[in-house]
Amino acid sequence: MPGVPVFRFAPSPNGYLHLGHARSALINARMARETGGRLLLRIENIDATRCRPNYEAAIYEDLAWLGLDWEQPVRRQSEHMDAYRAALERLEAMGLVYASFESRAEIRAEVAARPGWPSDPDGAPLFPFARGAIGEAGHRAGRAAGGFPSLSDSRPPALRLDMAQAVARAGVGLGWREWGATEPVTADPGAWGDVVLARKETPTSYHLSVVVDDALQGVTHVVRGTDLKAATSVHRLLQRLLGLPEPLYRHHALVLDAEGRKLSKSIGSESLRELRARGASAAEVRAMALG
Numbered sequence: 001m002p003g004v005p006v007f008r009f010a011p012s013p014n015g016y017l018h019l020g021h022a023r024s025a026l027i028n029a030r031m032a033r034e035t036g037g038r039l040l041l042r043i044e045n046i047d048a049t050r051c052r053p054n055y056e057a058a059i060y061e062d063l064a065w066l067g068l069d070w071e072q073p074v075r076r077q078s079e080h081m082d083a084y085r086a087a088l089e090r091l092e093a094m095g096l097v098y099a100s101f102e103s104r105a106e107i108r109a110e111v112a113a114r115p116g117w118p119s120d121p122d123g124a125p126l127f128p129f130a131r132g133a134i135g136e137a138g139h140r141a142g143r144a145a146g147g148f149p150s151l152s153d154s155r156p157p158a159l160r161l162d163m164a165q166a167v168a169r170a171g172v173g174l175g176w177r178e179w180g181a182t183e184p185v186t187a188d189p190g191a192w193g194d195v196v197l198a199r200k201e202t203p204t205s206y207h208l209s210v211v212v213d214d215a216l217q218g219v220t221h222v223v224r225g226t227d228l229k230a231a232t233s234v235h236r237l238l239q240r241l242l243g244l245p246e247p248l249y250r251h252h253a254l255v256l257d258a259e260g261r262k263l264s265k266s267i268g269s270e271s272l273r274e275l276r277a278r279g280a281s282a283a284e285v286r287a288m289a290l291g
């Protein structure tokens with residue numbers, strides 16, 4: 001059905017859903033209803049070290065309890081690694097991907113030695129080494145010479161996007177349309193530095209899989225929390241490089257706790273199931289999430 005808006009809610013099953021997730025899911029559902037669109041659910045479970053089947057089961061249960069309905073089958077990212085690999089290979093063929101062998105400890109030490117070194121919009125220091133600083137040959141030679149004591153044979157390289165080259169290749173005028181705004185938002189992917197696109201243990205990344213899936217699923221409207229707005233710059237860059245369509249974006253305000261903090265498991269935010277166990281009705285939780 002060409003022309004029908006397609007929305008998606010894309011949680012990661014690495015914890016129980018909280019009111020922030022409920023807000024995203026409910027806004028997506030409402031917009032789909034109001035535009036005669038479709039609502040997809042996507043399980044973003046590429047990180048096998050953090051995602052758990054019980055959290056995925058809880059997502060289905062909690063969303064159904066909230067009164068939501070979504071199309072089947074649900075796309076589970078762990079089942080589509082071939083699609084992400086194909087996209088990565090296209091970027092590699094353009095010469096925009098390189099292997100970096102530096103460990104997290106080496107990156108931390110390098111950043112510590114450079115006072116004032118910039119951070120990305122999420123607050124993580126930019127990758128401080130140049131492309132090929134420790135190439136594979138240097139990595140092997142260093143090991144053979146007994147050097148690089150923090151390196152081990154089992155340490156996989158990360159595949160990174162050469163951001164400067166990627167931005168140059170993408171050309172000018174990169175931006176996106178934000179729902180309700182009159183002016184386009186200018187993308188600034190360079191603010192993220194040489195982002196990781198894949199690692200051995202997780203052969204894709206959030207940025208890569210989200211743009212591949214949004215395109216494959218025909219998503220026309222990406223509606224998510226404002227904490228992901230800055231990442232849209234990277235998503236637009238990848239979309240342009242890979243020749244993927246540009247969705248319309250809406251980044252909604254986050255649900256904050258009494259101290260003004262973004263909800264998260266790490267600060268002990270109450271989950272939807274805890275609210276339910278305390279006797280909150282689905283209608284009350286819907287009102288709290290949208291309030």
Ligand code: GLU
Nearest residue numbers: 010011012044210224228
């Ligand atoms: N999986 C991401 C999250 O749970 C959301 C991805 C997106 O909406 O683009 O934060």
